[in-house]
Amino acid sequence: MGIAWVFPGQGSQKVGMAEPVLQLPGARERFEQASALLGRDLLAICSGTGGGGDLSDLNDTRNTQPALFVIESLLAEALQAQGRVPHLVAGHSLGELVALHVAGVFDFATGLQLMKSRSTLMAAAGGGAMTAVMGFERSELDDLVAATEGVVVANDNSDAQVVLSGSAEAVAAVSSSLKCKRAIPLAVSGAFHSPFMAAAATAFATELESVAFADAAIPVLSNTDPSPETNAAALKARLVRQMTTGVRWRETMAQFGALGIDVVVEIGPGAVLSGLIKRSCPGSQTAQISSAADLAL
Incomplete structure (x- = not known):
């Protein structure tokens, strides 16, 4: 049985999404680490008490992306701690960085810093x-x-x-x-995954030059090229292109069948990707892992 883990992107966030993962080992420490880096209380923002009193703080790209990275990586690492290993990983937009982390390309601290830079650059790009x-x-x-x-x-x-x-x-x-x-x-601050992000992509590429990528232990399907890849240099090049090119999720789903994937597990809040897979890949089973309780199944 072939198993893929997939990680959702912006649009899956919801107030209260951190609560179901707080009992996982190291969860509060991860949120504290992210809050220190960002300069604001990310856990409070996920709870809807970060200042805006509603979704406005959480929907700010600069908060959404790091929050989803923390939650999705916690859930995936908990699965790995149980000895579970997928045959493939893939992520939608910011979810690609989670997939790269889970595949062993970089550690959590590196991924968090990249997510901060990516979200800040994208939010600042504006227009469109x-x-x-x-x-x-x-x-x-x-x-x-x-x-x-x-x-x-x-x-x-x-x-x-x-x-x-x-x-x-x-x-x-x-x-x-x-x-x-x-x-x-869509209520977004800019024209993401388009040429409008060219300046942001250039700045992000400059930062990536100094970041060490390891070869992936699990093949990764990238947004810009949904073919299995483990080579560190190739994965970095794909990530550089991601901000200005489209997310090829339709082709990613087609790859699941071609590569013998029978079960696709969506890791993170919501079931956006699972819904797409159910409608597009009728032969595939789907599952969602969005809380510590789901890990006991």
């Missing part, structure tokens, strides 16, 4: 917009994107769901022209 569209004809979508300057498919999530990213005008033009069931503008 993102819209999720569902229920469309792929050929019509491709034609509209190709004919419209300033818009790209940021997240190719499935045959029936993508996220457009680019200038507000271009994104609105495509989403309004496309015959689709729904088009939902």
Whole structure:
């Protein structure tokens, strides 16, 4: 039986998501470590008491990304402590950094620092917009994107769901022209996974130059190239490209079947990726690990 672990990205966060993992060994220490690095109480932010009193603090990219990294890595490490090892790992957007950590490419402290830098750079980039569209004809979508300057498919999530990213005008033009069931503008600070992130990506690439990557102990499917990879240099190069290119999740899911993956375990809050997999890979089993209680199953 082939098993893959997958790690969700921004959009899976919810107030209270830290509470179910706090009984895991070292959990509070991890949050303290992250809070010291960020200069704000990340655990309080996850609890909705970080200052805004609602989702506003948690939905700030600078908080969302480190919070998900801490929670997802805690859960995955607890699984590994039980002797469980997947055949593949993959992550959606920021989840790719969790996958790299779990595969042994870098340690938690390094991953946390990279997540801080990534989230800060992306939040500062600003400009642009993102819209999720569902229920469309792929050929019509491709034609509209190709004919419209300033818009790209940021997240190719499935045959029936993508996220457009680019200038507000271009994104609105495509989403309004496309015959689709729904088009939902996303509350984000910038046009993530698009050329709008070029300056942020350059700065992140400069930081990555001095970070040592090890070869992965578990093959990783990257957002920019969803083929199994363990080579450290190749994985770093893929991560450099990630901020300005689309998340190829539809192709990642296709790889599960091609590579003999029967069970896909989503590790982190929510079940966004599990839902996509259930609809796109009817032959695969899915499971969710979002709390310490789930580890006892």
